Amino acid sequence: MFREVVLGLGGNPVVEGMVKRYGMQLGAARFVAGSTLPEAIERIREINGRGVMVTLDHLGESVRSEAEAMDAKNSYLAMLDGIHQSGVNANVSLKLTMMGLALNEDLAQRNLDEIVTRAEETGNFVRIDMEDSPYTDVTLRLYDEAYQAHPGHVGVVLQAYLYRTMDDLRRLSNPPRNFRIVKGAYMEPVSVAFPSKADVDENYLQLVQESLKLGNYTAIGTHDEQLIGRILKFLHEENIERDRFEFQMLYGVKFSLLESLAREGYRTRVYVPYGEDWYAYYVRRIAERPANLLFFARALVDR
Numbered sequence: 001m002f003r004e005v006v007l008g009l010g011g012n013p014v015v016e017g018m019v020k021r022y023g024m025q026l027g028a029a030r031f032v033a034g035s036t037l038p039e040a041i042e043r044i045r046e047i048n049g050r051g052v053m054v055t056l057d058h059l060g061e062s063v064r065s066e067a068e069a070m071d072a073k074n075s076y077l078a079m080l081d082g083i084h085q086s087g088v089n090a091n092v093s094l095k096l097t098m099m100g101l102a103l104n105e106d107l108a109q110r111n112l113d114e115i116v117t118r119a120e121e122t123g124n125f126v127r128i129d130m131e132d133s134p135y136t137d138v139t140l141r142l143y144d145e146a147y148q149a150h151p152g153h154v155g156v157v158l159q160a161y162l163y164r165t166m167d168d169l170r171r172l173s174n175p176p177r178n179f180r181i182v183k184g185a186y187m188e189p190v191s192v193a194f195p196s197k198a199d200v201d202e203n204y205l206q207l208v209q210e211s212l213k214l215g216n217y218t219a220i221g222t223h224d225e226q227l228i229g230r231i232l233k234f235l236h237e238e239n240i241e242r243d244r245f246e247f248q249m250l251y252g253v254k255f256s257l258l259e260s261l262a263r264e265g266y267r268t269r270v271y272v273p274y275g276e277d278w279y280a281y282y283v284r285r286i287a288e289r290p291a292n293l294l295f296f297a298r299a300l301v302d303r
């Protein structure tokens with residue numbers, strides 16, 4: 001219920017205006033690693049120094065013009081170049097709506113291809129984030145085309161709250177690929193997504209297990225300690241080698257847990273967003289955890 005209300009309010013222009021005005025002071029900074037690429041690279045260096053890799057995200061989604069989509073593409077080319085030149089240990093995560101998907105599929109496909117080509121040239125990797133369900137089919141299609149052209153340099157996200165995901169995973173796993181599995185962060189109708197958290201959690205576990213059994217490199221994107229415990233048990237029982245998976249968490253959430261997994265010798269990566277366009281990202285982080293709203297409200301009262 002909390003989640004629906006917050007995600008719903010996120011689309012309200014009055015709330016958006018207020019949060020955009022004060023949001024950085026009111027808590028968004030906790031989830032965002034600066035506004036410029038040099039700031040983000042500095043942050044990556046510190047995180048790498050603690051034994052954790054990074055996936056870098058330039059905030060923004062659903063651009064309104066072709067020119068904005070080109071700017072977004074150029075920002076990702078600059079990120080890949082910046083990562084290459086600075087020598088930090090990071091790949092990139094992007095959203096296809098930022099590449100123009102809502103305007104024109106060909107535009108997004110061309111932008112994606114240019115970015116994945118640059119990733120291949122610089123020995124790097126592009127993760128395509130998964131957005132809300134109207135985009136699932138087209139995202140998987142454009143991912144698959146990019147994968148056929150640049151295998152080894154592109155992967156996609158699969159969401160455990162969608163009923164369809166186990167079928168997608170099996171269909172796309174031949175030959176084995178690279179997936180990030182998450183629970184799913186958008187407001188979805190019961191016609192497409194499990195409404196109950198227990199069902200999402202159970203499907204999450206099944207998907208991670210199946211992905212590893214199918215031979216995929218699997219990025220386990222969750223902060224759920226109970227689930228992580230069950231997954232560690234499975235990894236141990238099945239003797240899964242540590243170079244076949246990694247744990248991923250969001251910047252600002254449970255970093256000490258990720259660090260402790262890194263100290264135990266597991267591959268770990270933190271999702272680091274940077275840039276000015278943080279509003280929609282921040283609203284999803286609040287919706288995930290009621291306490292984040294209290295944190296936000298307290299900051300508002302303390303002003």
Ligand code: FDA
Pocket residue numbers: 128129130131157159182183184185186221222223224225248249250253254270271284285286288289292
């Ligand atoms: P759950 O929501 O059950 O949380 C478990 C515990 O983690 C909570 O009890 C709380 O302690 C802590 N926690 C979780 N979220 C928190 C927050 N925002 N602030 C503070 N504490 C929090 N989604 C999507 O739809 N498409 C995508 O491409 C991605 N990409 C992505 C990358 C990575 C690296 C991660 C970790 C997550 C995503 N997500 C995503 C988001 C994902 O779908 C999901 O919304 C969040 O990870 C929260 O779900 P958990 O698995 O953490 O479990």
